[in-house]
Amino acid sequence: MDKEAIKRILVRGPNWLGDAVMCEPALRGLRRLFPDAQIALLVKPAVADLFTGHPALTRVLTYDSKGCHAGLFGKWALAEQLRRQSFDLALLFQNAFEAAFLTFLAGVPRRYGYATDGRSLLLSNPVAVPDRRALNHQVRYYWDLLKPLGLTGDPPAPELVVSPEEEQAMAGRLAQGGLTANDVVVGINPGSTYGGAKRWLPERYAEATERLCRTLRESRNQQVGVVIFGAKGEERLGREIAARLSSPSLVLSGATTIRELMAALKRCAMLLTNDTGPMHIASAFQVPLVAIFGPTDWRTTSPFGSAHAIVRQPVDCAPCLLRECP
Structure with a gap:
């Protein structure tokens, strides 16, 4: 992959508050890999405010699955909204089939995510799921998703910011x-x-x-x-x-x-x-x-x-x- 060609990145974040915190080191790792790219985080409303002002992100997008994005028409509208932003790369920290389907509909050409929930065919680059018997911490689980993109080292502890x-x-x-x-x-x-x-x-x-x-x-x-x-x-x-x-x-x-x-x-x-x-x-x-x-x-x-x-x-x-x- 030519990293210089990656200008706009979409990250589908986890749905739960604790999981979202645990993916934060991976967001900083992504910024390290693509220092000049625009990085947008797509998350549910309950998680969105967690990342207000986060230095690794350009902006936070809200996926309101119980409101304006409910049902098939709502998801289609969200996919169209994402398509208009011409993302070059999508990273899916959320494991569900739906996350891959949305980015596929949005026409994101490079889609990285773990091969979970029967979604491998919707990912351009499915990543093998780590052996659960290894009992890796969830922070490392998110961090390791970026290793095929060149991320190295061990994850730091999560960090959040308030003004x-x-x-x-x-x-x-x-x-x-x-x-x-x-x-x-x-x-x-x-x-x-x-x-x-x-x-x-x-x-x-x-x-x-x-x-x-x-x-x-x-x-x-x-x-x-x-x-x-x-x-x-x-x-x-x-x-x-x-x-x-x-x-x-x-x-x-x-x-x-x-x-x-x-x-x-x-x-x-x-x-x-x-x-x-x-x-x-x-x-x-x-x-x-x-x-x-x-x-x-x-x-x-x-x-x-x-x-x-x-x-x-x-x-x-x-x-x-x-x-x-x-």
Whole structure:
């Protein structure tokens, strides 16, 4: 491939928040391979804001599969929109047949993606799926997709960016909730949209948080506050845990945008969390964290890097990947 001829690149990003964070090192790797190309990232609305202002990207495109791009007519309209932008190369981090079909319809001449979901014939360059028995981390899975294009070395840890204005706005919001700039902030993320099997018990979250706050107060001689994170529908869970805490707390469950969530997680001195998207976001900001794993595979989707600890019970049935424990 003549890399100088590649002027416009389309990347189909993953659909889940955590997976999107884990593909971020590959985006920087792609930029390294094509420093002068325009790189557009196509993702679902829930993921798009994650990459606002990301230095590896020229722009972020939204694939609204439940809105204007729903159904066959919506997908055809999206393919036509992509066709008009004359992309030279498509990279498919999303594994579904649909991702290959859209870029095929859009007339992108070079289409790289893993040979999954029966889509090999729609890819100009299908890439062999790594041996799952090797248990490679998902960060490496995305990184290795670029090796046929010449990417070398090992992936770095994911990194995300928020603006100083976003950090200042969140600092003001925390102050309104009683947490000052001098406070040590402990974050807890007790929910999971994946399902109940990922959730540690709320009373244990409260007990562990109480002990952690007490230890931090004694060791740092500072006020310690707690921020409780969660998705819409998890507000009651957040309030239940907050009611058990003696430290000042602010429940942000269901009350943040993705950008606000990022700024709030970055402010934390530590995060106690289930295996969720916010776990990966915090890790991308180098926030030390303790992650509780149940049904999912800690070997492939744990926070990438060293500033974290994994807590799990080594039962025979794990990882089962079930959403609810039978």
